[in-house]
Structure formats: structure tokens, C-alpha cells
Amino acid sequence: AQTVTQSQPEMSVQEAETVTLSCTYDTSESDYYLFWYKQPPSRQMILVIRQEAYKQQNATENRFSVNFQKAAKSFSLKISDSQLGDAAMYFCAYTTYSGGGADGLTFGKGTHLIIQP
Amino acid sequence: DGGITQSPKYLFRKEGQNVTLSCEQNLNHDAMYWYRQDPGQGLRLIYYSQIVNDFQKGDIAEGYSVSREKKESFPLTVTSAQKNPTAFYLCASRRIGDEKLFFGSGTQLSVL
Numbered sequence: 359a360q361t362v363t364q365s366q367p368e369m370s371v372q373e374a375e376t377v378t379l380s381c382t383y384d385t386s387e388s389d390y391y392l393f394w395y396k397q398p399p400s401r402q403m404i405l406v407i408r409q410e411a412y413k414q415q416n417a418t419e420n421r422f423s424v425n426f427q428k429a430a431k432s433f434s435l436k437i438s439d440s441q442l443g444d445a446a447m448y449f450c451a452y453t454t455y456s457g458g459g460a461d462g463l464t465f466g467k468g469t470h471l472i473i474q475p
Numbered sequence: 476d477g478g479i480t481q482s483p484k485y486l487f488r489k490e491g492q493n494v495t496l497s498c499e500q501n502l503n504h505d506a507m508y509w510y511r512q513d514p515g516q517g518l519r520l521i522y523y524s525q526i527v528n529d530f531q532k533g534d535i536a537e538g539y540s541v542s543r544e545k546k547e548s549f550p551l552t553v554t555s556a557q558k559n560p561t562a563f564y565l566c567a568s569r570r571i572g573d574e575k576l577f578f579g580s581g582t583q584l585s586v587l
Contacts, residue, residue, distance in 0.1 A: 367515070391574040401563060403578035449517060453574055462508050462533065463576055467517040 360385045362452050364466035371440045372474045378425075379435045379469045381450030388412075390454050392426065392433045393463065397447040406448070409433065437471075445473045477502045481566050481579035487587050488553065488560055496551045496582045498566035505571040507549035511535060512563040512581075521564075524549055525571065553584060561585050 361384045371377035383392070394406040409417045409426050416424050421441075425434045437444055450466040479500045488494045500507065506525045510518040520533030524543040538557025543549055549568075553560045566579040 364517075393576075401581050403565065403567075405575065408574070461531070462520045462523050463518075464520075465510075465518040467515060 360387075360452055360454075360464050362450050362464050362466040364450055364469050366469045367467075368470040368472065370472040370474060371437075373440055373442060375440055376436060376438045377440055377471065379437075379448050379450075379471065381433045381435070381466055383431050383433065383450070383452050385431070385452065385454075387454050390452060392424075393451040393453075394422070394424070394433075394435045395449045395451060395465075396444075397449065397468075398443075398445070403449075407435065440473050442473050442475060444471060446471060479566055479568055479577055479579035481564075481582050483582060484580070486582055486584045488584060489587050491555045493552055493554050494560075494584065496553070496564055496566075496584070498549045498551065498579060500547050500549075500566075500568045500577075500579075502568060502577060503546070503570075504568035504577070505546070506569050507543070508567040508569075508576070509533075509539075509541065509549070509551045510565045510567065512565060518565065521551065 363382045390411045392409045396404045396406045407417050407419045407422050416426050421438045423436045447468045449468045451463040453463045482497045508523040509521040512518050519535050521539050522541040524530035527543050530541050530543050540552045564582045567576045569576050
């Protein structure tokens with residue numbers, strides 16, 4: 359079974375600084391997708407960024423970027439110029455590519471990100 | 476606007492009672508999912524369904540049941556066999572062939 363591990367239960371960063379959240383995963387598949395979801399206090403799950411395993415180029419969405427290391431099975435999220443609105447739980451997630459991944463996403467346990475003003 | 480609607484937002488269960496959580500989507504998505512979220516545990520998959528009248532168990536299906544009689548609806552019943560039902564429940568859906576998962580706003584279930 360696939361597993362997703364987030365080793366940082368909580369991280370803190372000063373506003374306007376850069377922070378990196380770590381994620382590792384275990385899989386025997388070669389094609390898959392990786393995601394970072396944000397869950398603010400409202401508890402609504404919001405997709406931040408996704409990465410397709412067959413693409414070597416790291417995904418970027420405005421201030422959010424990933425460092426995808428396929429051989430190391432590592433998928434970290436970098437948040438630049440941190441803002442107070444970035445404070446949330448962040449979940450790393452994985453799904454297989456075959457069949458569109460209809461069997462659902464596997465999530466890590468999350469990292470609580472605190473933004474210090 | 477298209478989306479996923481979960482109701483109620485808060486639900487209380489008495490000892491020995493079955494309760495049903497509603498999930499409706501108007502996105503015309505084929506697949507639907509139920510996740511349970513406990514503090515410090517992330518999201519764990521309970522059940523999922525790819526087509527009407529068919530569903531599969533996830534990692535923690537014991538004490539839960541589902542039905543999929545209509546494409547847009549995927550209700551979850553928390554039965555009396557589920558001894559620790561207090562949690563936040565999230566419903567999600569996606570179009571087959573698209574890896575993106577869309578989530579509802581969740582239901583918080585508590586035991587009286």
C-alpha cells in the first residue's frame with residue numbers, strides 16, 4: 359500500500375519569509391500524481407499545487423512551488439513571501455495515474471503552518 | 476454554481492443510533508468519496524464509488540455503510556457498530572480521468 363509521510367507536525371515562519379514543508383511517499387508505481395492541499399480554519403480543503411510524476415519540471419503556482427525528487431520519493435512545498443492567509447494545515451497527497459486514480463487519494467497526517475506577524 | 480454540498484454541518488449521535496450524512500454534487504462527476512478526519516491523523520478513506528450502484532471499501536470501512544442510487548448523491552451512514560464516530564467527515568468527487576479531487580465543506584459528527 360502507498361504511504362505518505364509528513365515529518366513536521368508544526369512549522370512556524372515570519373511573515374514575508376520563505377518556508378519549506380516536507381513530504382515523502384512510498385510507492386511501487388511509476389506513474390502517479392502528487393498534491394499539496396491547504397486546510398484553513400474553515401476546514402475547507404483547497405488544492406494548492408499538483409505534480410505529475412512523469413514531468414521532471416517542478417510545478418509552480420505563484421508563491422508556491424515544489425521540489426519533486428522522484429528517485430528519493432520526496433515532494434516538498436516551498437512557500438515564498440509568506441502571508442498571514444497562508445496559516446493553515448497543509449496535507450501532502452498521492453494518487454496513482456492508472457484509471458485516473460479512481461481509488462482516491464492517500465494523505466499524509468499534515469503540517470500545521472503558523473505565520474508570525 | 477457547481478459544487479459539492481454536505482449536510483448537516485454539525486450532527487450529534489446518541490448511543491446506539493445510526494446517523495446519515497448527506498453528500499450531493501452537481502459537477503456531473505463519476506466518482507465520489509468519503510473521508511474521515513481526526514486531529515493529527517490526516518484524512519482516511521472510508522468508502523468510494525466510481526459508478527451508480529457500485530462502491531468499494533476504503534481503509535476504514537468498518538462501522539459505516541453507503542449507497543449510490545443516483546450519480547449526484549452518495550450518503551454515508553454511521554452505524555451503531557462504529558464505536559468512535561466523533562470526527563470531521565469530508566465528501567469529495569472527481570471526474571474519471573481527471574486526478575483533481577473536489578471537496579465539500581464537511582460535517583462534524585459528535586457523540587452525545
